[in-house]
Amino acid sequence: MADFFAMGGYAWYVWMAYGAVAVVVGVEIAAVRARRRRAFDALRMSLEPPPSPALARTGDAR
Amino acid sequence: MPPSMALNWFRLSSPVSFYPIAGAWSYAFAVLAALLAGIGLVIGLWIAPTDATQGDAYRIIFIHVPTAWMAMFIYVVMAGWSALALGFNTRLSAMMAQALAPTGALMAALALWTGAFWGRPTWGTYWAWDARMTSTLILLFLYLGVIALRSAIEDPRRADRACAVLAIVGAVNVPIIYFSVQWWNTLHQGSSISLTAAPRMAMTMLAGILVMTAAAWCYAISVVLARVQAIIVERERGAGWLESLIDWRVGDDR
Numbered sequence: 145m146a147d148f149f150a151m152g153g154y155a156w157y158v159w160m161a162y163g164a165v166a167v168v169v170g171v172e173i174a175a176v177r178a179r180r181r182r183a184f185d186a187l188r189m190s191l192e193p194p195p196s197p198a199l200a201r202t203g204d205a206r
Numbered sequence: 207m208p209p210s211m212a213l214n215w216f217r218l219s220s221p222v223s224f225y226p227i228a229g230a231w232s233y234a235f236a237v238l239a240a241l242l243a244g245i246g247l248v249i250g251l252w253i254a255p256t257d258a259t260q261g262d263a264y265r266i267i268f269i270h271v272p273t274a275w276m277a278m279f280i281y282v283v284m285a286g287w288s289a290l291a292l293g294f295n296t297r298l299s300a301m302m303a304q305a306l307a308p309t310g311a312l313m314a315a316l317a318l319w320t321g322a323f324w325g326r327p328t329w330g331t332y333w334a335w336d337a338r339m340t341s342t343l344i345l346l347f348l349y350l351g352v353i354a355l356r357s358a359i360e361d362p363r364r365a366d367r368a369c370a371v372l373a374i375v376g377a378v379n380v381p382i383i384y385f386s387v388q389w390w391n392t393l394h395q396g397s398s399i400s401l402t403a404a405p406r407m408a409m410t411m412l413a414g415i416l417v418m419t420a421a422a423w424c425y426a427i428s429v430v431l432a433r434v435q436a437i438i439v440e441r442e443r444g445a446g447w448l449e450s451l452i453d454w455r456v457g458d459d460r
Contacts, residue, residue: 148251152262157327161266161320162251165273168312169425176432183439188452190443 235428242421274317280310288370300366311349337390
């Protein structure tokens with residue numbers, strides 16, 4: 145196992161390359177999910193009925 | 207052609223009918239990408255033998271070649287959607303081009319990054335102003351330019367047209383990257399894989415590259431389709447049909 149991670153002495157180069165791909169894939173997937181969530185949040189905000197005046201006055205609006 | 211088929215194609219080009227299809231395909235290609243990447247990594251990191259001259263540093267090829275191919279290919283696809291968007295003024299084509307740019311930029315960045323970490327142990331340098339490396343850097347800048355241009359223009363329809371023009375003009379760079387190793391005699395080696403010449407590498411190495419390339423394809427399709435769904439929701443907010451996607455009870459939107 146240690147042999148595997150040593151990559152014949154090229155561990156720094158091999159794992160920096162593979163590690164970067166892993167990080168980028170993870171970050172991109174997370175970013176796309178976050179973007180979808182934000183898009184739906186904005187959509188929901190634009191559709192939700194405004195709080196009633198009575199609630200707004202007591203500061204109890206959502 | 208029966209009218210029902212023509213209707214289907216028109217249906218595909220409208221965001222409302224494309225949205226659920228994009229979701230289903232995105233999921234299917236994500237599963238495929240994970241499977242292929244698993245197989246490809248086992249081949250590339252374990253099964254493929256150590257290279258006689260480069261040692262294990264050569265194993266970077268299994269991510270370098272797929273990301274470099276994808277960076278070029280995604281640009282061509284982006285330019286193609288851009289041409290459709292300009293020619294037919296279709297919203298969904300422009301959204302597809304918009305969704306492709308970030309993934310293309312990341313692929314270009316990864317191709318440069320993995321190339322640097324392969325170049326250092328084999329050529330003795332992380333970077334050189336070699337023809338292929340420089341033209342790939344320009345590819346990255348073109349992607350970033352398309353993304354920046356869109357964010358600089360407020361009206362999405364005008365941004366579509368401006369980005370489409372830039373994407374199409376920038377496509378001239380792709381053949382320059384592809385043929386750079388033939389046109390200029392610089393540091394980067396020629397093609398790793400040729401359809402005409404006899405294979406110059408072990409079959410397991412070739413298999414590893416091809417499986418990893420297929421994984422990169424599936425990943426790109428999956429993530430771009432998921433992004434185009436987000437873009438549809440962002441840009442079609444005024445359209446009534448989007449309401450049906452919202453789950454008001456738990457916030458678990460489709």
